[in-house]
Amino acid sequence: MTELLRLSKRMSELGLCSRREADEWIERGWVRVDGKVVSELGSKVLPGQIVTVERQAAAEQSKRVTVLINKPMGYVSGQAEDGYTPAIALIKAETRWADDPSPEQFHPTQLRSLVPAGRLDIDSVGLLILTQDGRVAKTLIGETTTVEKEYLVRVQYSKVGKLPESDLKKLCHGLWMDGKPLLPAKVRWQNEDQLSFTLREGKKRQIRRMCDMVGLKVIGLKRVRIGKVKLGDLPVGQWRYLRPDEQF
Known part of the structure; x- marks a missing residue:
């Protein structure tokens, strides 16, 4: 007997999105199983069933940004704690690296749901990744990650x-x-x-x-x-966008 899987978990396994994104898309009616729309959270599927997403989901996902920061000492990776400032506070127009080759335009709405994909201690410096893209987060911090x-x-x-x-x-x-x-x-x-x-x-x-x-x-x-993404010449306290040709 083949075991039923939660649809959001199956979508994550297939690399379509994160579980959180999957739940959002299911609620919006953007997910089909064997061609039929499934809009009920908690729905289950068999591993052999075909899961597809509407174009709106792919379009929304393509707008999600991933950012590289050269984190200075004294900043925490995630939520503010013990009076220390979170690294996301460094992401603003004036701290963007002048040599960032990305054509992406910065807008404060990009800070919504921008989360660290991995941690870097408060007294450590260097490359920190923040992303809105669940696929990037899964690649870097998922249970089965092999990224160096x-x-x-x-x-x-x-x-x-x-x-x-x-x-x-x-x-x-x-x-x-x-x-x-x-x-x-x-x-x-x-x-x-x-x-x-x-x-x-x-x-x-x-x-x-x-x-x-x-x-x-x-x-x-x-x-x-x-992975294959290097800190390079990014100055301390500054950030840039992940380029489309860069992969972890």
């Missing part, structure tokens, strides 16, 4: 001498966190006090905690790449 994130990490060794090669190998694979083994990472020296970390997961304060386990203190942490 690269960080440059300035460190100080708390013991005598240099970090042993065996501990560098542990950073690459072999450490446990929160009762589970971490996925393999790529960790290599950039220079005598800076490491490059490439991860495929993002547990809270993961890099700082990994470093702590081998006697390294993190002095500075900067995210420079998410």
Whole structure:
């Protein structure tokens, strides 16, 4: 017996949109199952049934923007907390990068439902993605994401001498966190006090905690790449639009 799936979940699995978008589209009558409009929230479908969306949905989705910020220290990724300012406050006409090649025009309505796709700690800097597009969010923070994130990490060794090669190998694979083994990472020296970390997961304060386990203190942490999208020359505190030719 084939199991019925919630329509919004199936639409997300098919990569059509996020679950939240799916619910909106279902309510608006923009979703068809085997050619018939389904407008009742919570409706279920079989995996073999054909799900399509009306052109209005695709048109609305194409208007949704994705933004790259070079987050400075002292800003939080998401909701304002403990008096700290959220990174979305940086997105305004005057802080847009002058060299942004996108023809997209900024309008304050783009700030509606613009949410961070992943987090960057308050004391970390670099590339932060905010998006209105559920597909982008799913790609970057969905349960099955395989998108790499690269960080440059300035460190100080708390013991005598240099970090042993065996501990560098542990950073690459072999450490446990929160009762589970971490996925393999790529960790290599950039220079005598800076490491490059490439991860495929993002547990809270993961890099700082990994470093702590081998006697390294993190002095500075900067995210420079998410998937194929690089921070590049984007100045600190400024933002630009994701270009149509860029994919994570």
